[in-house]
Amino acid sequence: GESVGLHLPTLSVQEGDNSIINCAYSNSASDYFIWYKQESGKGPQFIIDIRSNMDKRQGQRVTVLLNKTVKHLSLQIAATQPGDSAVYFCAETGTGTASKLTFGTGTRLQVTL
Amino acid sequence: DTAVSQTPKYLVTQMGNDKSIKCEQNLGHDTMYWYKQDSKKFLKIMFSYNNKELIINETVPNRFSPKSPDKAHLNLHINSLELGDSAVYFCASSQSPVSNEQFFGPGTRLTVL
Numbered sequence A: 001g002e003s004v005g006l007h008l009p010t011l012s013v014q015e016g017d018n019s020i021i022n023c024a025y026s027n028s029a030s031d032y033f034i035w036y037k038q039e040s041g042k043g044p045q046f047i048i049d050i051r052s053n054m055d056k057r058q059g060q061r062v063t064v065l066l067n068k069t070v071k072h073l074s075l076q077i078a079a080t081q082p083g084d085s086a087v088y089f090c091a092e093t094g095t096g097t098a099s100k101l102t103f104g105t106g107t108r109l110q111v112t113l
Numbered sequence B: 001d002t003a004v005s006q007t008p009k010y011l012v013t014q015m016g017n018d019k020s021i022k023c024e025q026n027l028g029h030d031t032m033y034w035y036k037q038d039s040k041k042f043l044k045i046m047f048s049y050n051n052k053e054l055i056i057n058e059t060v061p062n063r064f065s066p067k068s069p070d071k072a073h074l075n076l077h078i079n080s081l082e083l084g085d086s087a088v089y090f091c092a093s094s095q096s097p098v099s100n101e102q103f104f105g106p107g108t109r110l111t112v113l
Helices: none
Strands: A010-014 A019-025 A031-040 A045-051 A056-058 A062-067 A072-077 A084-092 A105-110 B002-007 B010-013 B019-025 B029-037 B042-048 B053-057 B062-068 B072-080 B087-094 B108-112
Touching: A010 A019, A019 A031, A019 A084, A019 A105, A031 A062, A045 A056, A072 A084, B002 B042, B002 B087, B010 B087, B019 B029, B019 B062, B019 B087, B019 B108, B029 B072, B042 B062, B042 B072, B053 B062, B072 B087
Parallel strands: A010 A105, B010 B108
Antiparallel strands: A019 A072, A031 A045, A031 A084, A056 A062, A062 A072, A084 A105, B002 B019, B019 B072, B029 B042, B029 B087, B042 B053, B062 B072, B087 B108
């Protein structure tokens, strides 16, 4: 079946450095790709999404890049802070009312001081 | 103010029992969801309701029965609990069925002994 997956299960980054979290997807028919952040003991929290007809979108300290040629999605976090420590999930979805979020396996980001 | 709340936060029970998890959102959203997150952090949708009507019903055993008395509430009842039902269950809501931003509750950790 189609799936969304991540290359690295754990990423360790020093405070102040930039982080790059990667995701590979297989469903080329997806309309949106989304990043969620899940802190320990909490539910996932929406970060940013990107439509399939775009290749870059920026938010506050975050940038999402979409490369449809190689079916690759990445989340860049600038000046990583301790509060960024969490598990990050990529997800994909369509646009119909019965569309669902299909989540990837998650990458744990550890920010070291 | 809690946006999406779930009760209970922890639930420990014996195999074969029946239990319910309650969810409420005060965001005025039309759409609510139930997700299951296993021990490997894999997050998968179970059900989605829009204005009290079921719109997504994944391949979930019929021991799981969602109920939406009104659009602010989506409860999950589980019959004849099995060991494999042990997981964290998240409720979420969104403005509409096509919204990529879903607001998740804090989760209910279910342990079946």
